[in-house]
Amino acid sequence: MTKTFWRLVKVSPVVLAATFLAANSASAVEAQEKITTVAQLSQESNNIGQVTSVSQFSDVQPTDWAFQALQSLVERYGCIAGYPNGTYRGNRALTRYEFAAGLNACLDRVNELIATATADLVNKQDLATLQRLQEEFSAELATLRGRVDALEARTAELEANQFSTTTKLVGEAIFSISQAFGDRRAVADPATPVAGDFESNAAFANRVRLSLLSSFTGKDQLQIRLYAGNIISNTGAAAGSATNQLTGTNQTRLGYDGDTTNNVQIDKINYAFNFSDAIRVRIEATGARLYDNVNTFNPDFTSSGRGALSRYGRFSPIYRQGANGAGLTVTFAPQNSPISFSAAYLANNANNPGSATGVFDGSNTIFGQLSFRPSQAFNIGLTYARSYQTTPNLFGSTGSFRANNPFVGTPRVDSNNYGVQATFQPSSSLTVGGWAGYTTADSLSGARRDADFFYWGATLGVKDFGREGNVLGVIFGQPPKVTGGSVGKENGTTYHLEGLYRVRISDNITVTPGVLVIFNPENNNRNDNIYVGTLRTTFTF
Known part of the structure; x- marks a missing residue:
């Protein structure tokens, strides 16, 4: 029996504990109480009740030498029973039958626990x-x-060799082929003799922008942009000047022109961060532009690299106030709210500490815009900008020469600009948009004069036209025009018509052919229409 007993001990720690407990509870004095038959064992077991805690035994104390072993068998494995009167009788002798019954109960319980714990494990066949x-x-x-x-x-x-853990490089390169067509150059003043013929050859040029975008918290962004290009304006010089070349009007300007003779410049430095979940703040050291910071309500055509081909067709001229200086823009846009608000202050010569310059004394713009989006399909914005300019260019070279500089020889001009813009998207593939603006301006030096201006535009964008990712666009409108005031109004009206088709070659390459038509350039009915053909290829990386 001893060898058999130890073989059982090797099978399970529970058996060892049960046997050890049983062996030490035997007493020769109580031998007469042993159960010697199965029938007697069955009869005795009927009087034994299952317990779940060792504390249920009135005759077991924590000071007993076998207390911990009994507690483990009762509470952990649940395989020890007591008597109906709440006793365990740990000092009485153990019969072989009792040993067999207790051991079997404990083995059954252990097998049950093992089966439960390994039910989801692989079997030998799975391992093979x-x-x-x-x-x-x-x-x-x-x-x-x-x-x-x-x-x-x-x-x-x-x-080990990465550029930066906080900065990534974003780039855009434009290859452009364009040519202007027309019988004669435009002139600003109807009283001026009609200009002679202009000769414009096809020009192939480029523009490259490289932006270093850094984030330090995950919710902020520092932008440093490098810029170089050699795309000469179709005017060849400022419209209305004595050195005018080519078309003679800024109304034929492309939306992405600019000439640095391919010398690299830093044209934009700004830092944006969240003041709260609803407030976004952007601080700009140079290159501040309203149209980069706020919604222009012209999603298909705002981008200079992937949007409209013309300067005027990108967005309302009100967003060209106070360009290229330093500034602060704050946007308040609560989550799940249809209303948002943006406010900005831009100073063109903020870096110059001289007289009539600096943050507050030089050219500056105060801007505010309230946006209302009652649904995903419709969005409308009301905009106001107050501008003070020491070198007047009221509409950022998008209107006629007289509209941009109505008080020739006056270096200080104050203007109030009012605009309304809207976008309607009846479907995911169709966008209809437009804008209208009204401006009043006053000269602040010399003879006091005033002028009124009006302009409008309408856009149509058809997405996925012919192929997924392509956009067919049409833009029509009236660029800024002097409509009243002491300077008198312009007698003619210029109309701007543009058609383009942006073709998506890949995720990083688009090709956009298009035609620009300017009717009655410079708001002068005596001028001939001017046409500009363009093919723009944009690479992004």
Whole structure:
């Protein structure tokens, strides 16, 4: 029996505890109480009640030497029973039958626990299948292991030589071919003799922008943009000047022109961050432009690289107030609210500490815009800008020469600009938009004069036209025109018509052919219409 007993002990720690407990509770004095038959055991077991806590035994104390073993068997494994009167009788002798019954109960309980714990584990057949698959695909596994090792090595090399952990590079390059067509150059003054013929050759030029975008908290962004290009304006010089070349009007300007003779310049430095979940703040050291900071309500055509081809067709001229200086823009846009508000202050010569310059004494713009979006399909904005300019260019070279500089020879001009813009998207593939603006201006030096201006535009964008990602666009409108005031109004009216088709070659390449037609340039009915053909290719990375 001793050998059999120890073999049972090796099977389970529970058996060892039960046997150890039973062996030490035997007493020769109580031998006459032993149960010697199965029938007697059955009869005695009927008088035993199952317990769930050792504290239920009135004759078991924590000071008993076997208390911990009994507690484990009762509370952890649930395989020890007591008598109906709440006693365990730990000092009475143990019969072989009682030992067999207790041991069997504990083994059944242990098997139940093992089955529960391993029900979801793999069996031997599953392990054999896995081993066979591993042998069959050993070559592929070795190749994969080698590729993982190579990737780890490359990743370590990149981490050791990376440019920055906080900065990424975003770039855009434009290749442009354009040519202006027309019988004669435009003139600003109807009393001026009609200009002679102009000769414009096809020009192939480029513009490149590289932006370094850094984030330090994950919710902020520092932008430093490098710029270079050699795209000469179709005017060849300021419209109305004695050195006018080509078309003679800024109304034929492209939306992405600019000439640095391909010398690299830093044209934009700003830092934006969230003041709260609803407030976004942007501080600009240079290159501040309203149209980069606020909604212009012309989503298909705002971008100079992927939007309209013309300068006027990108958005309302009200967003060209106070361009290229320093400034502060704050946007308040509560979540789940149809209303948002943007406010800005821009100073063109903020870096100059001289007389009539600086943050407050030089040219500056105060701007505010209230946006209302009652649904995903409709969005409307009401905009106001007050501008003070020491070198007048009221509409950022998008209107006639007289509209941009109505008080020739007057260096200080104050203007109040009012605008309304809207976008309607009846479907995911169709966008209809437009704007209208009214401006009043006053000269602040010399003879006091005033002028009124009006302009409007309408746009139509058809997405996925012919192919997914393509956009067909039509833009029509009236650029800024002097409509009244002491300076008198312009007698003619210019109309701007533009058609373009942006073709998506890939996620990073688009090609946009288009035609621009200017009717009655410079708001002068004596001028001939001027046409501009353009092919723009844009690479983004």
